[in-house]
């Protein structure tokens with residue numbers, strides 16, 4: 215079988231050339247996967263010249279090469295031209311510093327029609343080689359136009375860009391090559407008719423790809439279950455000679471997101487974590503997110519960013535200690551090679567710009583897979599707080615001193631606080647306060663009845679601390695107020711520690 219196939223390669227090559235395929239298309243329909251042949255046209259000519267000249271004597275009608283017309287299968291995308299250099303110029307101008315790239319080719323739908331037509335033609339002309347049933351995916355093991363294009367131009371583009379052409383799945387930088395073909399719509403119009411007829415026959419199917427616009431997906435869907443007989447009623451096999459070649463539309467590039475992580479301290483009691491906007495109006499001037507992200511986005515030449523953190527604090531709450539872990543997702547960064555020293559400088563710049571408001575540390579690039587750690591353990595991790603509280607009347611003697619005995623893995627029933635009901639659904643959740651101590655702040659000679667004290671807490675993440683203190687009108691049970699038997703309120707709250715060992719410390 216295999217020998218039989220290979221012995222036919224020369225005649226298949228000849229036949230494809232005759233119907234108007236370029237050398238590279240003829241090669242790829244034979245299924246040749248030696249990429250060096252695609253890179254060098256003369257190697258293909260050498261490989262097949264001998265065969266064709268030997269056979270010429272036996273052929274009754276010498277092949278009529280249609281060299282002046284565009285290739286019927288690739289619309290000249292695989293012909294040797296210098297057009298690919300326009301792609302390189304465009305990519306260079308965008309200034310990406312990625313060290314490798316892959317090209318993502320976007321083909322006009324009519325190229326799929328032409329592909330299908332050539333394959334149907336071959337299966338008729340060379341049924342032994344291209345028998346449809348032999349291959350699970352329907353066709354002989356040919357090389358797609360996209361692969362052949364990459365083999366033809368990948369190295370050439372890589373040389374000019376001075377980047378490695380790496381088509382592995384882990385590639386993060388994409389050069390999106392868009393192919394245009396002015397006769398595309400005209401050539402695809404047969405699909406409309408084909409579909410209308412099928413639709414009439416099986417009226418149970420909804421009209422999925424109606425209208426005048428063809429997308430690659432809709433054409434793929436239309437062709438997937440189309441039999442050769444049906445196809446040939448609407449489209450010529452082999453395809454007609456095109457009048458114009460396809461060309462390159464402006465290139466676009468895209469780099470996958472890069473993630474930068476660190477920890478932040480928040481020293482301001484009038485700063486929110488994310489931009490605080492109500493009814494289109496800013497409530498506070500800046501935010502932790504903006505103070506961190508804007509400088510990083512600029513440095514990495516990203517097109518945008520998404521900020522996330524391990525939980526959030528209220529506008530009037532400070533975050534002290536080692537700080538709160540955060541991550542910034544940089545969208546389409548043009549710069550990705552940033553040295554540890556540059557990261558240090560960047561951290562310095564952010565801190566200088568936000569003196570008294572925030573400070574960050576441990577700024578570093580992290581792999582995407584680590585991001586889950588930021589959200590992982592959201593419920594389990596523990597947090598330490600310090601609060602300045604006031605009891606409006608003096609608590610019973612010894613009540614503050616014995617607080618630590620009463621609060622020992624104390625389970626709270628917390629209904630969603632009134633102050634966050636506008637953005638969170640009403641629910642009752644169980645949260646644990648692991649430990650609490652209180653220490654009276656000596657009053658400065660005032661005659662007031664109220665007692666100030668410093669409360670230190672260790673709680674489960676997600677505990678509403680302010681509500682635990684004042685009780686939120688009975689919506690948190692028990693509360694510090696109910697434990698002490700007096701009315702209590704929070705004057706100031708600080709997060710002292712978020713027990714999450716991520717990201718790693720940077721020297």
Ligand SMILES: [Zn+2]
Pocket residue numbers: 235236237238239240285286287288289290291292293
């Ligand atoms: Zn071609």
